[in-house]
Amino acid sequence: MRNALCLLFVALMSTGCIKKIALNSMADALSGSTGGSFTQDDDLEFVGDALPFALKTMEAISEQTPKHVGLKETLCSGTTQYAMVYVKWPADQLRYDDYSGYETGIARTKKFLDRSERFCMAALELKHEGFAERIYSDTDALMAEMDEDDVLLLYWTGATWLARISISKDDMEAIGQLPFAATLMERALVLDEDWGKGALHDMMVLLEPNSPMPGGLDRAREHFERAVELSNGTLASPYVSLGTSVSYSEQKKDEFVELMEKALEVDPLASPEDQLANLYAQAQARFYLDHLDDLFLE
Numbered sequence: 001m002r003n004a005l006c007l008l009f010v011a012l013m014s015t016g017c018i019k020k021i022a023l024n025s026m027a028d029a030l031s032g033s034t035g036g037s038f039t040q041d042d043d044l045e046f047v048g049d050a051l052p053f054a055l056k057t058m059e060a061i062s063e064q065t066p067k068h069v070g071l072k073e074t075l076c077s078g079t080t081q082y083a084m085v086y087v088k089w090p091a092d093q094l095r096y097d098d099y100s101g102y103e104t105g106i107a108r109t110k111k112f113l114d115r116s117e118r119f120c121m122a123a124l125e126l127k128h129e130g131f132a133e134r135i136y137s138d139t140d141a142l143m144a145e146m147d148e149d150d151v152l153l154l155y156w157t158g159a160t161w162l163a164r165i166s167i168s169k170d171d172m173e174a175i176g177q178l179p180f181a182a183t184l185m186e187r188a189l190v191l192d193e194d195w196g197k198g199a200l201h202d203m204m205v206l207l208e209p210n211s212p213m214p215g216g217l218d219r220a221r222e223h224f225e226r227a228v229e230l231s232n233g234t235l236a237s238p239y240v241s242l243g244t245s246v247s248y249s250e251q252k253k254d255e256f257v258e259l260m261e262k263a264l265e266v267d268p269l270a271s272p273e274d275q276l277a278n279l280y281a282q283a284q285a286r287f288y289l290d291h292l293d294d295l296f297l298e
Helices: 002-030 046-062 069-092 099-127 129-135 139-145 147-167 178-191 198-208 215-232 237-247 251-263 272-290
Strands: none
Touching: 046 069, 046 178, 069 099, 069 147, 069 272, 099 129, 099 147, 129 139, 139 178, 147 178, 147 198, 178 198, 198 215, 198 237, 215 237, 237 251, 237 272, 251 272
16 A cells, blocks of 8 residues: 555656656657658648648647757748748739739738747757847857757748848848848858758858849859759759749849749659659749749840
């Protein structure tokens, strides 16, 4: 009887600990869940229907496991991807026919990106105390502390900021973050340039044309070549990035068309783990080819 009472006492005293262990185990399992079966799926709409529930579940568990970096990393990347693919992209498709609907979608995109930024910064703050303040006041020293383990967060935080800036042309506070977003991308590129099969170079294709330094368009083309090389031509995104950032700005219609067609030639299954990303990039390419008259002046 005494032994039974002791076991009961231990069990009761351990309930909080067991709950914490269970929540952390669940957080471990959910971390990275926006990859795997999500990224390898062949149905953009199906994944879009599933993501909100997955993200909300992770948010609820994140509140109970405030120091779980991995879960916040996943929420950082997952929320940004949801914002861009399932909120902004549908809005973009309304731009030429329903501008009011487009503006509504962009306003909603901003809210999701702000939400994503909170998770990105929370994860970085856990890994590097004071990050949220030091990124503005002690940038160089902070970047020097970063290592290869930080590349994922540097990329997604930078991507979130850049996306927010790109749809906030009248928001000077957002525009003022451009140098810091660029710094995150540049540091990640130094640490691991082939991360994500050239994803960092792909992002630089979009970033360089907006750089205050001369030669941005030429540098963008160099990053494009490297992105294609690192992906072995299995990703459609670099072609779309170069077309929309460089060919469009230079009004080179023939080059633009050629790049979109090359994006469509990529076999989505050539890189199964990137199947969803390829389907998204190819959906963009088809849309742009259907709206050439809206994009280019004769």
